[in-house]
Amino acid sequence: MSDTVASWLAGAVADAKQRGLAPLEPLLTTLAKSTAALRAADAEFRAADTAHGTARPDPASER
Amino acid sequence: MSDVTASSISALAPQLKALTVSPVDVTRACLARIEAHRSGNAFIAVRGDDAIAEARQAESEIAAGRYRSPLHGVPIAVKDLVDVAGMPTTSGSALPAYVPAHDAPVVRRLREAGAVIIGKTNLHEFAFGTTSEESAFGPVRHPIDPSRSAGGSSGGSAAALALRMCYGAIGTDTGGSIRIPAAACGIVGLKPTLGELSCEGVVPLSHTLDHVGPMALTVADAGLLYQGMKGTTIGTVAPAGGRLTFGVPGGYLQEPLDADVARALERTRAALRKAGHAVVDVSIPHAEWTADVYLHIVLPEAAWYHAPLLAAHADKYCPGVRLRLEMGRYVLAEDYVRALRLRDVLARSVEQSLAGCDVLLLAALAIPAAPIGAATVEVGGSTQPVRAAMLKLTQLFNMTGHPAISIPAGPGTDGLPRAVQLVGHRGRTDRLVEVAAAVERALR
Numbered sequence: 266m267s268d269t270v271a272s273w274l275a276g277a278v279a280d281a282k283q284r285g286l287a288p289l290e291p292l293l294t295t296l297a298k299s300t301a302a303l304r305a306a307d308a309e310f311r312a313a314d315t316a317h318g319t320a321r322p323d324p325a326s327e328r
Numbered sequence: 329m330s331d332v333t334a335s336s337i338s339a340l341a342p343q344l345k346a347l348t349v350s351p352v353d354v355t356r357a358c359l360a361r362i363e364a365h366r367s368g369n370a371f372i373a374v375r376g377d378d379a380i381a382e383a384r385q386a387e388s389e390i391a392a393g394r395y396r397s398p399l400h401g402v403p404i405a406v407k408d409l410v411d412v413a414g415m416p417t418t419s420g421s422a423l424p425a426y427v428p429a430h431d432a433p434v435v436r437r438l439r440e441a442g443a444v445i446i447g448k449t450n451l452h453e454f455a456f457g458t459t460s461e462e463s464a465f466g467p468v469r470h471p472i473d474p475s476r477s478a479g480g481s482s483g484g485s486a487a488a489l490a491l492r493m494c495y496g497a498i499g500t501d502t503g504g505s506i507r508i509p510a511a512a513c514g515i516v517g518l519k520p521t522l523g524e525l526s527c528e529g530v531v532p533l534s535h536t537l538d539h540v541g542p543m544a545l546t547v548a549d550a551g552l553l554y555q556g557m558k559g560t561t562i563g564t565v566a567p568a569g570g571r572l573t574f575g576v577p578g579g580y581l582q583e584p585l586d587a588d589v590a591r592a593l594e595r596t597r598a599a600l601r602k603a604g605h606a607v608v609d610v611s612i613p614h615a616e617w618t619a620d621v622y623l624h625i626v627l628p629e630a631a632w633y634h635a636p637l638l639a640a641h642a643d644k645y646c647p648g649v650r651l652r653l654e655m656g657r658y659v660l661a662e663d664y665v666r667a668l669r670l671r672d673v674l675a676r677s678v679e680q681s682l683a684g685c686d687v688l689l690l691a692a693l694a695i696p697a698a699p700i701g702a703a704t705v706e707v708g709g710s711t712q713p714v715r716a717a718m719l720k721l722t723q724l725f726n727m728t729g730h731p732a733i734s735i736p737a738g739p740g741t742d743g744l745p746r747a748v749q750l751v752g753h754r755g756r757t758d759r760l761v762e763v764a765a766a767v768e769r770a771l772r
Binding site for chain 1: 623
């Protein structure tokens with residue numbers, strides 16, 4: 266799990282507990298693993314797009 | 329079981345048309361079976377006297393020469409997520425129900441075709457589950473083994489059909505909620521092409537994934553109901569002729585499977601080859617992304633619809649449903665957009681796999697009906713959450729929009745039904761039904 270997803274999970278769990286929804290923690294942990302996998306799939310897709318020359322240029326280079 | 333309720337719509341319709349069988353008697357027989365099987369919780373509300381009155385009217389019209397269609401005088405059940413004018417739409421929940429003034433278009437069209445609406449069926453609360461256990465009206469019990477779930481979320485519709493309480497039913501399908509209970513209960517369930525049948529008057533779960541469709545005892549009956557719900561001319565459904573090509577996706581969509589499910593799939597392949605059809609292996613690139621992409625779409629879309637209801641009535645939800653809805657509130661917008669982008673990639677993958685094939689052939693449900701209360705199941709030597717195992721083979725086609733149908737493929741060694749699934753080309757649901765009728769015939 267990336268640092269970004271881990272920090273999101275920590276924040277989500279803290280918020281859920283503060284809202285009285287502690288039983289959400291295992292579900293959020295499962296969701297975090299799924300989010301990490303989704304982002305990995307997205308990165309794979311973007312890399313393939315770039316390899317085929319169909320990806321948009323880096324937004325920073327358009328300025 | 330009386331002879332009249334053992335009949336399919338296709339077999340019953342000529343008898344109703346000739347009035348050698350009375351719509352009133354047929355409706356009474358269904359009501360008697362509903363009463364006899366109340367402990368299974370298939371129905372939430374039954375239209376006893378109103379259904380009899382509709383059946384009498386159908387009989388009068390047929391006698392007067394005003395026969396409308398093969399659905400005229402046929403008792404049909406409606407999942408209680410779909411509006412029937414004047415009846416509460418409960419969604420299987422203890423939350424306050426509303427009473428719609430109008431029928432959902434799919435219900436209205438079936439009425440226009442002459443169908444008798446016999447009642448509203450139980451479901452997994454707000455269609456957000458695969459077992460129909462979490463319902464304010466009790467768990468829907470499996471028609472063969474009451475210690476097991478009927479599948480879901482349209483579990484009541486599937487159980488009602490399997491126990492011959494009706495001749496057809498309306499279900500909804502966001503990740504497999506028509507096909508999963510159909511497979512678990514040994515009936516036919518059809519999810520049409522995305523957007524083909526109006527979801528107006530249907531309580532949404534995930535507005536970009538929701539489908540409404542028919543459930544029936546046979547493929548031909550599902551075809552008749554589909555035509556009726558669409559509002560087109562209702563005619564007979566003939567099995568597709570000629571040599572057909574079936575593409576069988578491997579990898580993610582074939583492993584792991586319960587041993588009897590794998591045997592049912594193999595038996596179907598063999599029957600199709602024996603009937604002269606081609607069965608070829610295909611791949612669906614990136615199919616392994618399916619569950620992650622699906623989750624990041626269904627959760628936030630469901631959370632969006634339920635936000636005001638959660639604010640007002642959080643304590644009235646079934647605990648598991650409430651937690652899944654609350655989970656959706658934590659999905660980030662950028663992850664939702666990622667999922668939408670990857671959904672398009674998956675749609676192209678399925679298109680690619682269908683090229684050169686009439687349909688895809690795969691299992692409909694990786695496991696048999698699960699025991700009520702089970703959180704996990706053993707599949708092919710691994711332990712999986714019940715919900716994930718049940719959704720695995722169906723949810724992809726909600727995202728890609730391809731029409732899909734679940735067909736019984738015989739019982740397993742435990743006596744519980746197993747099923748195969750066919751997936752057709754988008755916009756060709758009618759063709760999928762014809763091919764499914766050919767498969768059904770090959771499996772006899």
